[in-house]
Amino acid sequence: MYATNYHRASSVQDALALKSSTDETKYLSGGMTLIATMKQRLAAPSDLVDLRHVADMKGITVSGRSVHLGAGTTHYDVSASAALKSVCPAICHLASHIGDPHVRHMGTIGGSVANNDPAADYPAALLALDAVIVTDRRQISAAEFFTGLFETALEEDEIVTAVTFEAPEKAGYSKFANPASRYAMTGVFVAKGAGGVRVAVTGAGADGVFRHAGLEQALSANWSPEAVAGVTVDSSNLMADIHASAEYRANLVKVMAKRAVAAA
Amino acid sequence: MGLEGIGARVVRKEDKRFLTGKGRYTDDMTVPGMKYAFFVRSAHAHARIVSIDTSAAKDMPGIIDILGGKELQADGIGNLICGWMIHSKDGSPMKMGAWRPLAHETVRYVGDAIAIVVADSLAEARDAAEAVVVEYDVLPAVTQASRALEAGQPQIHPEASNNLIFDWQLGDADSTDAAVARAAHVTEMKIVNNRLSPNPMEPRATLGIYDEAEDHYTCYTTSQNPHVARLVMSAFYNVAPENKLRVIAPDVGGGFGSKIYIYPEEIVCLWASKKTGVPVKWTSDRTEAFLTDAHGRDHETTVKMAFDADHRIIGLKVDTIANIGAYMSLFSSATPTYLYATLLSGQYDIPAIHANVRAVYTNTAPVDAYRGAGRPEATYVMERTMETAARELGIAPAELRRKNFIRSFPHQTPVIMNYDAGDFEASLNAALAASDYAGFPARKAEAATRGMKRGIGMSCYIEACGIAPSAAVGSLGAGVGLWESAEVRVNAVGTIEVLTGSHSHGQGHETTFAQLIADRFGVSMDSVNIVHGDTDKVQMGMGTYGSRSGAVGMSAIVKALDKVEAKAKKIAAHLMEADESDIVIENGELKVAGTDKTLPWFQVALAAYTAHNLPSGMEPGLKETAFYDPSNFTFPAGCYICEVEVDPETGKTQIVQFVAADDFGNIINPMIVEGQVHGGIAQGIGQALLEAVHYDPANGQLITASYMDYAMPRADDLPSFQVSHQTTPCPSNPLGIKGCGEAGAIGSPPALINAITDAIGNNELNMPATPQKVWLAANAAH
Numbered sequence A: 001m002y003a004t005n006y007h008r009a010s011s012v013q014d015a016l017a018l019k020s021s022t023d024e025t026k027y028l029s030g031g032m033t034l035i036a037t038m039k040q041r042l043a044a045p046s047d048l049v050d051l052r053h054v055a056d057m058k059g060i061t062v063s064g065r066s067v068h069l070g071a072g073t074t075h076y077d078v079s080a081s082a083a084l085k086s087v088c089p090a091i092c093h094l095a096s097h098i099g100d101p102h103v104r105h106m107g108t109i110g111g112s113v114a115n116n117d118p119a120a121d122y123p124a125a126l127l128a129l130d131a132v133i134v135t136d137r138r139q140i141s142a143a144e145f146f147t148g149l150f151e152t153a154l155e156e157d158e159i160v161t162a163v164t165f166e167a168p169e170k171a172g173y174s175k176f177a178n179p180a181s182r183y184a185m186t187g188v189f190v191a192k193g194a195g196g197v198r199v200a201v202t203g204a205g206a207d208g209v210f211r212h213a214g215l216e217q218a219l220s221a222n223w224s225p226e227a228v229a230g231v232t233v234d235s236s237n238l239m240a241d242i243h244a245s246a247e248y249r250a251n252l253v254k255v256m257a258k259r260a261v262a263a264a
Numbered sequence B: 001m002g003l004e005g006i007g008a009r010v011v012r013k014e015d016k017r018f019l020t021g022k023g024r025y026t027d028d029m030t031v032p033g034m035k036y037a038f039f040v041r042s043a044h045a046h047a048r049i050v051s052i053d054t055s056a057a058k059d060m061p062g063i064i065d066i067l068g069g070k071e072l073q074a075d076g077i078g079n080l081i082c083g084w085m086i087h088s089k090d091g092s093p094m095k096m097g098a099w100r101p102l103a104h105e106t107v108r109y110v111g112d113a114i115a116i117v118v119a120d121s122l123a124e125a126r127d128a129a130e131a132v133v134v135e136y137d138v139l140p141a142v143t144q145a146s147r148a149l150e151a152g153q154p155q156i157h158p159e160a161s162n163n164l165i166f167d168w169q170l171g172d173a174d175s176t177d178a179a180v181a182r183a184a185h186v187t188e189m190k191i192v193n194n195r196l197s198p199n200p201m202e203p204r205a206t207l208g209i210y211d212e213a214e215d216h217y218t219c220y221t222t223s224q225n226p227h228v229a230r231l232v233m234s235a236f237y238n239v240a241p242e243n244k245l246r247v248i249a250p251d252v253g254g255g256f257g258s259k260i261y262i263y264p265e266e267i268v269c270l271w272a273s274k275k276t277g278v279p280v281k282w283t284s285d286r287t288e289a290f291l292t293d294a295h296g297r298d299h300e301t302t303v304k305m306a307f308d309a310d311h312r313i314i315g316l317k318v319d320t321i322a323n324i325g326a327y328m329s330l331f332s333s334a335t336p337t338y339l340y341a342t343l344l345s346g347q348y349d350i351p352a353i354h355a356n357v358r359a360v361y362t363n364t365a366p367v368d369a370y371r372g373a374g375r376p377e378a379t380y381v382m383e384r385t386m387e388t389a390a391r392e393l394g395i396a397p398a399e400l401r402r403k404n405f406i407r408s409f410p411h412q413t414p415v416i417m418n419y420d421a422g423d424f425e426a427s428l429n430a431a432l433a434a435s436d437y438a439g440f441p442a443r444k445a446e447a448a449t450r451g452m453k454r455g456i457g458m459s460c461y462i463e464a465c466g467i468a469p470s471a472a473v474g475s476l477g478a479g480v481g482l483w484e485s486a487e488v489r490v491n492a493v494g495t496i497e498v499l500t501g502s503h504s505h506g507q508g509h510e511t512t513f514a515q516l517i518a519d520r521f522g523v524s525m526d527s528v529n530i531v532h533g534d535t536d537k538v539q540m541g542m543g544t545y546g547s548r549s550g551a552v553g554m555s556a557i558v559k560a561l562d563k564v565e566a567k568a569k570k571i572a573a574h575l576m577e578a579d580e581s582d583i584v585i586e587n588g589e590l591k592v593a594g595t596d597k598t599l600p601w602f603q604v605a606l607a608a609y610t611a612h613n614l615p616s617g618m619e620p621g622l623k624e625t626a627f628y629d630p631s632n633f634t635f636p637a638g639c640y641i642c643e644v645e646v647d648p649e650t651g652k653t654q655i656v657q658f659v660a661a662d663d664f665g666n667i668i669n670p671m672i673v674e675g676q677v678h679g680g681i682a683q684g685i686g687q688a689l690l691e692a693v694h695y696d697p698a699n700g701q702l703i704t705a706s707y708m709d710y711a712m713p714r715a716d717d718l719p720s721f722q723v724s725h726q727t728t729p730c731p732s733n734p735l736g737i738k739g740c741g742e743a744g745a746i747g748s749p750p751a752l753i754n755a756i757t758d759a760i761g762n763n764e765l766n767m768p769a770t771p772q773k774v775w776l777a778a779n780a781a782h
């Protein structure tokens, strides 16, 4: 790690001010991605602005079926929230399978979506739930937020403050973990709600998280695991690496979709 | 056995300090004035170095010095060597290229060390290392051994044309070919043994200290054999003569073979300490460990197993290409030859065997012995072929093995080894019973109702441990002898120090060796200290690898104990006015048999040191030394049975049962032995299911340079193992011990792969059996 200056923000405004007063500054949430990257000298921010003590950015509120997740909420808190479980257990299940206990107690939903790792779990949920990413200056729909591999619609100094969504009637998530990293080698989140059926895939797309039209059509017509069988998943836009070819990932998309529906 | 003697499940003495974070590892050592080293390493797999510019880097804050290979060579520091000579079948010696501790002409793999930066802090050393400008003339690279042999591939060392180091053979080609030609059935397979990274929990580290006033060096290092390190560093690398070099391997957090070898870093840190006048410490980070720790395995093999009409094996023909990496590591030539082909008879009576092994340079990290070293590769070839043959012949895998078992001992195989004892059927029967092999079809049918494919596979392994008789290994090319030393010092108050030349880096010597003393003299383990790992304390030793600490190291202690006991009895007989032959030692007392005369152990010890009343002519003191050179290898053997369920939709394998039935000869501490078996099986399962080193074939970059891509086995990948022991004592050493450190890693991979191939109905499957590979193989089977 290179030497860096640490600042603790007390509010969103404070964080923005700290960020603008120093160059090469990065926001820090759980640090589960950022600190590891800094230790490997792959990131070298001159300053860190710690968002973990901004009270406004924490906590889970469920009113009716409207869900508000503060960006600083840890994966553990999402996995353990009884209020959230009563309306959308699938997202609790998803959070409970991120990394290991250390990661779940440190990592946050805000950090995860801002980072937009192509193998991260949350992007699939947020896209399938048609969630809104709330920032210090605007609201961005998930469809517009996740723009590519580790790329988002965020401006340079923009802070994710919350994630909101309407809990769907049914939702399920099924993840096939990479044997080494245990990130998603393919993860599929299915949701059936007022706006219809949405199916989002993470860990597999060459450009990051994506919706699958064929699966959505089939499941709109027949919300059942069996409905997936007739769908063709094209491998041409999927990732390939030493762990899984595009063809194998195409297979996993179908199998995980089927299991997600069964779990929903 | 008592509570602490041989056979007792004594809790490990050393665990208190390990589990409470009080272990003292090399990186924990600090000495006044100590500075930190970081190595500049090659970013390319193969390149000529055009220039190295350290001028800007040397001006950076905190920098003491930056030193390179030219200066090292000018100071007369030698190249690294391989200590085992192998001759090709045409009689020519192996073609060893130069391995410079710091490269200044050519780099041959990503991670090759180029320069050492010494600084006040590690961060400053690292900063400056990044500012060293190395200009490369990048050359094409080759990473796969069979490819490196082809015409037109990059030449890695001028000495080895076509990158071939040796083309060696063992056994009789003519009779084997004849057997294959006349066979009723030949099972032929192409088998790959995947390259592994050793991954000890503690990465390598070294602290080099030069004392100018004394003209003396001290080297703290993560070594499995500090005396060999000292010997090699003084005899071959000209670091310092032995009397001016002390090597200390304090607590060492796992080795698995990778800490046997002498690496560039310890040599360079010692030399740099003299050059800079400050103690120099280097600790590997995890990426450096992936890049530079000696890897294991990496064989490509073709095997033909020939059967007569009665299903007896009449010949075995094996052709192996072994990847040695960019340089020949210390024992790299022995691992794919005498530690491999000599085990190709397995547990079977095979009249004709021929093995051909070609060792090949590639632009990858050096490859050397890794837990099992050659025997896992041999066992994998034998046991996959055996199981496949049974399927092809339509007979039960256990019956095919039973038909071919060796049943009388000693048994001379056609490939050097003389098996001294064993009962292969006993382990097979125990494993069949423990696994309820007979009940498998019902379990398979039940799994099918859940959509799962269930499979069962076995492996009957034999290996050679305790290496070995010095004369035997010497005749096969070893540059060292493989005996062990021991010194037993009884203090004046009766407490005992045992100095051993073997080294514990997780094996539990402090417990098992003390149990031996407790058993012999009836003293408490608490009064016994085991001293190891310091060349200033222990005179000489050969270290720990090849499961030799028990069979060889403890045998040396037994010899020293014999001498101590004889002298103690003489003193006791003299003091109690009895005949020496009537003295017995029981419960910490020396007694005159058949009388009530007795002397406590400590009084005899005290008498030896006060020397007021010793038998005439006897020297004072009670301290004895012994060297033990075994008369044979030892031959642990056993049977492993694995049962899996494969999810046909994803190819994911779950191990539902794993049974191990091992014959390790006599056992000192069953708890520690079981721990070794558990760890070994976990490592074997890691190899079979998860682990593989991947280089990019296009440019030789290491893809699996972190745990994001290198998959280690985790607790939830593993079942609860069912372990049992069958015992045929080893006739070749005084304790009847065979060794248990590697068996788990040797026997388990074929059992697991045989189970998966059984489940999916396709015998063609290479390790690691990742979900993708199993899914493809399962689909190809239909």
Ligand SMILES: Cc1cc2nc3c(=O)[nH]c(=O)nc-3n(C[C@H](O)[C@H](O)[C@H](O)COP(=O)(O)OP(=O)(O)OC[C@H]3O[C@@H](n4cnc5c(N)ncnc54)[C@H](O)[C@@H]3O)c2cc1C
Pocket (backbone or CB within 6 Å): A026, A027, A028, A029, A030, A031, A032, A033, A034, A035, A036, A051, A071, A097, A098, A099, A100, A103, A106, A107, A108, A109, A110, A111, A112, A114, A115, A117, A119, A120, A121, A122, A158, A159, A160, A161, A181, A182, A183, A184
């Ligand atoms: C061992 C391990 C296993 C893991 N396994 C998984 C897994 O299975 N699935 C998975 O999805 N993830 C996994 N992760 C990643 C984990 O979920 C991280 O916590 C997450 O990616 C980043 O969240 P964080 O709060 O730690 O963010 P940080 O690491 O602090 O920050 C990440 C990036 O986001 C920026 N940032 C942080 N917060 C904000 C904000 N509020 N607004 C704008 N930008 C912000 C930072 O500047 C930085 O660039 C794993 C991580 C580890 C270490």
